[in-house]
Amino acid sequence: MPIHSSTSPLNLDSAIAIENLGKRYSIGRQRANGDGLRHAIEGVMRQPLVWLRSWKSAKEKQVDFWALRGVSLQIRPGEVVGIIGSNGAGKSTLLKLLSRITVPTEGRIRINGRVASLLEVGTGFHPELTGRENIFLNGAILGMSRAEISRKFDQIVEFAEIDEFLDTPVKRYSSGMYVRLAFAVAAHLDPEILIIDEVLAVGDASFQKKCLGKMGSFAGTGRTILFVSHNVEAVRTLCQRVVWMKDGKVHRDGDADEVIGDYFDYIATEKVQAVTNPDYGLTVQKVVLRDDLGEERRQFKPGEDLIVEINYDAQKPLERPYITLSIFGNSGSCFTANMLLDGRRPEVLVGQGKLSCRFKSIPLFPQKYSVKMSIRAQNGNDNVVSFQEATYFTVVADLTEYGYHGEFLSRAATSTPVVVPYEWHLPDGEIASVSLEMTQKLATTL
Amino acid sequence: MTELIIEADRVEGQYWRDLWRFRELFLFFSWRDLLVRYKQTVVGVSWSLIRPLLTMMVLTVVFGRLGKMPANGVPYPLLVLCGMLPWQFFSNSMNESSNSLIQNASMVSKVYFPKLLMTASTVMVNLVDFLISVAFLAVLMIWYRFVPPWEILFLPFFVVLMIGASLGVGLWVAALMVEYRDFRFIVPFVVQFGLYLSPVGFQSSVVPAKFRLLYALNPMVGIIDGFRWSLLGAKGGIYLPGVAIAVLDVILLVVSGIWYFRKTERTFADII
Numbered sequence: 001m002p003i004h005s006s007t008s009p010l011n012l013d014s015a016i017a018i019e020n021l022g023k024r025y026s027i028g029r030q031r032a033n034g035d036g037l038r039h040a041i042e043g044v045m046r047q048p049l050v051w052l053r054s055w056k057s058a059k060e061k062q063v064d065f066w067a068l069r070g071v072s073l074q075i076r077p078g079e080v081v082g083i084i085g086s087n088g089a090g091k092s093t094l095l096k097l098l099s100r101i102t103v104p105t106e107g108r109i110r111i112n113g114r115v116a117s118l119l120e121v122g123t124g125f126h127p128e129l130t131g132r133e134n135i136f137l138n139g140a141i142l143g144m145s146r147a148e149i150s151r152k153f154d155q156i157v158e159f160a161e162i163d164e165f166l167d168t169p170v171k172r173y174s175s176g177m178y179v180r181l182a183f184a185v186a187a188h189l190d191p192e193i194l195i196i197d198e199v200l201a202v203g204d205a206s207f208q209k210k211c212l213g214k215m216g217s218f219a220g221t222g223r224t225i226l227f228v229s230h231n232v233e234a235v236r237t238l239c240q241r242v243v244w245m246k247d248g249k250v251h252r253d254g255d256a257d258e259v260i261g262d263y264f265d266y267i268a269t270e271k272v273q274a275v276t277n278p279d280y281g282l283t284v285q286k287v288v289l290r291d292d293l294g295e296e297r298r299q300f301k302p303g304e305d306l307i308v309e310i311n312y313d314a315q316k317p318l319e320r321p322y323i324t325l326s327i328f329g330n331s332g333s334c335f336t337a338n339m340l341l342d343g344r345r346p347e348v349l350v351g352q353g354k355l356s357c358r359f360k361s362i363p364l365f366p367q368k369y370s371v372k373m374s375i376r377a378q379n380g381n382d383n384v385v386s387f388q389e390a391t392y393f394t395v396v397a398d399l400t401e402y403g404y405h406g407e408f409l410s411r412a413a414t415s416t417p418v419v420v421p422y423e424w425h426l427p428d429g430e431i432a433s434v435s436l437e438m439t440q441k442l443a444t445t446l
Numbered sequence: 447m448t449e450l451i452i453e454a455d456r457v458e459g460q461y462w463r464d465l466w467r468f469r470e471l472f473l474f475f476s477w478r479d480l481l482v483r484y485k486q487t488v489v490g491v492s493w494s495l496i497r498p499l500l501t502m503m504v505l506t507v508v509f510g511r512l513g514k515m516p517a518n519g520v521p522y523p524l525l526v527l528c529g530m531l532p533w534q535f536f537s538n539s540m541n542e543s544s545n546s547l548i549q550n551a552s553m554v555s556k557v558y559f560p561k562l563l564m565t566a567s568t569v570m571v572n573l574v575d576f577l578i579s580v581a582f583l584a585v586l587m588i589w590y591r592f593v594p595p596w597e598i599l600f601l602p603f604f605v606v607l608m609i610g611a612s613l614g615v616g617l618w619v620a621a622l623m624v625e626y627r628d629f630r631f632i633v634p635f636v637v638q639f640g641l642y643l644s645p646v647g648f649q650s651s652v653v654p655a656k657f658r659l660l661y662a663l664n665p666m667v668g669i670i671d672g673f674r675w676s677l678l679g680a681k682g683g684i685y686l687p688g689v690a691i692a693v694l695d696v697i698l699l700v701v702s703g704i705w706y707f708r709k710t711e712r713t714f715a716d717i718i
Contacts, residue, residue, distance in 0.1 A: 025716065096715065100452060100558040103712040109452040120556040126478055128485045133478075140474040141557055169485075 021107035082235035085245035113192030122182030127171035160184035233330030281316030287390035303438035309356040329417035475567035509647035529646040543616030595679035604672035614699025668692025
């Protein structure tokens with residue numbers, strides 16, 4: 001296992017060498033509205049001295065915040081490195097620095113090879129332009145030359161599966177088509193070093209698979225990939241090495257399975273932070289998981305009920321909000337409870353309270369899952385709070401107790417996680433029914 | 447293999463190399479702006495003709511007929527249109543470049559490329575409208591049977607000045623707008639006033655001689671005078687101190703514009 005200490009000398013044969021990198025933000029600089037130029041000009045005009053003093057003290061009052069500090073990493077050509085960590089751990093800042101979108105405060109980065117970074121899908125897409133026009137525009141923005149785009153044009157169109165809509169403005173595209181086209185352009189960048197941030201969070205599961213496949217084949221050709229994702233299972237399948245960022249530092253760096261294992265253990269024990277939206281006066285203190293007896297749990301068996309409980313504090317009444325809960329597994333979203341669709345929303349949330357959703361007899365394989373929770377305002381559009389990974393749970397079971405006895409049963413760990421009860425009708429007339437529902441015997445032993 | 451080094455205070459050299467490397471993007475941005483410009487409008491490109499036509503008519507009536515400004519024997523509409531050529535380019539550039547960065551905020555904060563290209567292409571796209579207006583002027587000259595003088599050879603020089611002034615001011619307002627959205631209100635205001643402060647509807651010779659030098663501090667004064675002189679000729683020749691000041695102004699604007707843009711560009715992604 002490679003150990004990367006901050007004192008190791010820069011290697012000449014590394015694709016990316018990061019040395020003691022730091023990025024500081026001054027929080028005081030983000031002024032409130034209306035405190036901009038008028039303040040500055042009026043101040044100077046009226047009382048130059050007073051203004052000068054207050055400007056100085058305002059500068060002193062600025063809170064410095066290191067989004068990233070003392071980060072050193074070496075990445076060799078051909079390595080596929082995943083970066084994981086909770087929100088605010090500095091992952092995105094690191095990618096922004098590597099992509100030269102923002103300038104480091106200290107330290108240095110050395111990069112060997114042509115870099116392409118993809119921090120957002122479809123950056124620079126213009127809604128009024130057609131798919132064809134956007135392919136050229138977006139390609140150019142990502143750093144491709146016109147000749148290069150022309151050469152890859154057919155491949156891009158084919159990958160995106162949009163040929164019949166090629167001359168339609170993208171504002172008429174469905175969101176799925178939009179994302180497919182955007183990713184298709186980026187996927188054909190063909191750089192030596194590819195930096196990707198959380199772009200697979202959008203798009204449907206099958207397309208995500210396709211994208212991961214494309215990235216996998218890309219990695220197979222000896223190119224370097226840096227990959228940030230909340231989809232830790234995607235990181236696991238793609239990367240051999242994982243860097244776990246925490247509080248702006250490299251917390252762990254090493255073999256993918258080991259680091260991800262530790263990461264899951266850490267998240268499972270960590271207290272989830274509250275999320276607040278001051279505009280709506282709503283705080284979601286925590287999202288907890290309970291079993292059908294009301295006990296807080298993080299481990300469930302297939303076929304058990306899963307209760308997701310949201311603890312909120314509404315300082316202002318929040319009328320008729322929409323709440324969405326989604327259970328995520330290794331290949332994206334498994335199932336969801338969505339008030340935008342079912343319309344069963346609460347009249348109002350006031351003061352401290354709880355709200356829960358019971359998923360009945362979860363048909364999930366023994367794997368790791370995360371829960372996404374979001375609350376939207378009355379109009380169904382404005383986001384009030386959104387919790388990418390509100391909480392986690394694992395499903396554990398001995399599948400043989402559910403009647404599974406295949407020779408390759410261990411592959412259940414990476415299978416599609418949801419199992420709808422099914423039955424095989426075999427040629428000899430036998431009917432074999434399979435489900436993850438709890439048998440009578442199992443239920444009594446619990 | 448080229449090695450790229452990213453450090454706190456070591457980006458300047460690379461920047462100018464990247465500016466060249468991304469030169470195609472400059473054309474792509476211009477192409478996009480042109481494509482998008484008249485989408486979902488009914489009369490489309492005709493707007494490029496209607497706008498100067500109407501402005502010319504209004505200014506001719508206000509200054510020529512009602513104000514009875516001197517025309518030195520030149521048809522008043524020609525006089526106005528010659529002044530409007532550079533002014534329109536300048537004011538449109540200023541308006542549009544002020545929004546050039548914030549309208550593309552996602553590009554500023556998610557992709558790397560020299561952002562100077564974005565503002566510069568916004569300015570250059572206005573050349574299309576400029577050329578349409580030039581064609582309109584040519585038609586008008588034929589209509590009035592007006593033969594341009596030999597001084598027309600100097601026109602390219604004043605076009606360069608015009609582009610320089612627009613680019614310099616454009617870079618300033620684009621960069622300022624990122625941090626101070628106040629410029630959303632300031633820019634239209636300046637453009638509105640500028641039309642009357644610059645010799646668009648009248649000739650700068652109506653300004654009393656003792657204020658002439660002061661008046662010329664506005665770079666558009668020298669540029670507009672230059673356009674008129676090279677396109678229509680002038681009896682007393684051109685007011686050279688005015689042109690000299692305009693040249694200095696333009697150099698100052700371009701240099702300081704690039705300086706300020708570069709200075710603030712590194713924090714664009716953090717504050718936009």
